Amino acid sequence: AQKVTQAQTEISVVEKEDVTLDCVYETRDTTYYLFWYKQPPSGELVFLIRRNSFDEQNEISGRYSWNFQKSTSSFNFTITASQVVDSAVYFCALSERNSGYALNFGKGTSLLVTP
Amino acid sequence: DAGVIQSPRHEVTEMGQEVTLRCKPISGHDYLFWYRQTMMRGLELLIYFNNNVPIDDSGMPEDRFSAKMPNASFSTLKIQPSEPRDSAVYFCASTPGLAGVNEQFFGPGTRLTVL
Numbered sequence: 001a002q003k004v005t006q007a008q009t010e011i012s013v014v015e016k017e018d019v020t021l022d023c024v025y026e027t028r029d030t031t032y033y034l035f036w037y038k039q040p041p042s043g044e045l046v047f048l049i050r051r052n053s054f055d056e057q058n059e060i061s062g063r064y065s066w067n068f069q070k071s072t073s074s075f076n077f078t079i080t081a082s083q084v085v086d087s088a089v090y091f092c093a094l095s096e097r098n099s100g101y102a103l104n105f106g107k108g109t110s111l112l113v114t115p
Numbered sequence: 116d117a118g119v120i121q122s123p124r125h126e127v128t129e130m131g132q133e134v135t136l137r138c139k140p141i142s143g144h145d146y147l148f149w150y151r152q153t154m155m156r157g158l159e160l161l162i163y164f165n166n167n168v169p170i171d172d173s174g175m176p177e178d179r180f181s182a183k184m185p186n187a188s189f190s191t192l193k194i195q196p197s198e199p200r201d202s203a204v205y206f207c208a209s210t211p212g213l214a215g216v217n218e219q220f221f222g223p224g225t226r227l228t229v230l
Contacts (some may be wrong), residue, residue, distance in 0.1 A: 035218075047218045102160050102171060105158040107157045
């Protein structure tokens with residue numbers, strides 16, 4: 001069963017628009033970690049953020065912000081004022097204590113930002 | 116630090132041949148992971164090591180795949196014999212401390228094509 005669901009396969013926005021990438025996870029563990037990674041067209045995987053299950057504080061880093069809600073098992077990612085350089089595939093991932101903390105990735109959301 | 120180093124970056128081989136992928140983790144990182152990325156299955160964990168010892172190899176698809184970590188600075192993923200369905204990008208990642216808790220640093224990947 002898929003533990004991390006990224007329902008949006010592809011999103012296309014025009015530069016300067018705000019965009020939210022959804023991530024819904026499934027776990028019975030009380031201790032777990034959530035991650036977002038970016039994969040630009042060049043192919044490397046770039047770490048964006050880590051959040052543990054005990055910290056529901058939202059986080060903002062420049063144009064990026066993350067909304068973690070345990071009640072809905074969601075960890076959504078918003079890019080404000082998107083730029084062409086934001087075009088990439090974005091992956092949400094879950095690691096659980098009961099699974100030895102192996103990373104379980106979602107299928108990814110491909111974001112295209114056009115000028 | 117140079118980051119996680121993988122070689123080769125691209126490999127084209129014929130069905131039935133042996134393929135060896137190599138990885139040098141970041142110095143001081145206790146954990147090393149091998150992932151495979153395909154369009155159909157996304158990013159999948161194949162195996163991970165802690166202090167050179169394989170911890171979880173449940174993701175290794177079949178006996179044709181094997182991985183070793185003879186020392187803290189080197190790991191190999193071998194496919195013998197290779198098949199066209201093994202065509203994918205193979206990523207190596209490393210992390211300090213407890214796996215899944217800390218950020219995983221990914222290498223640039225090896226793009227394998229089996230004809």
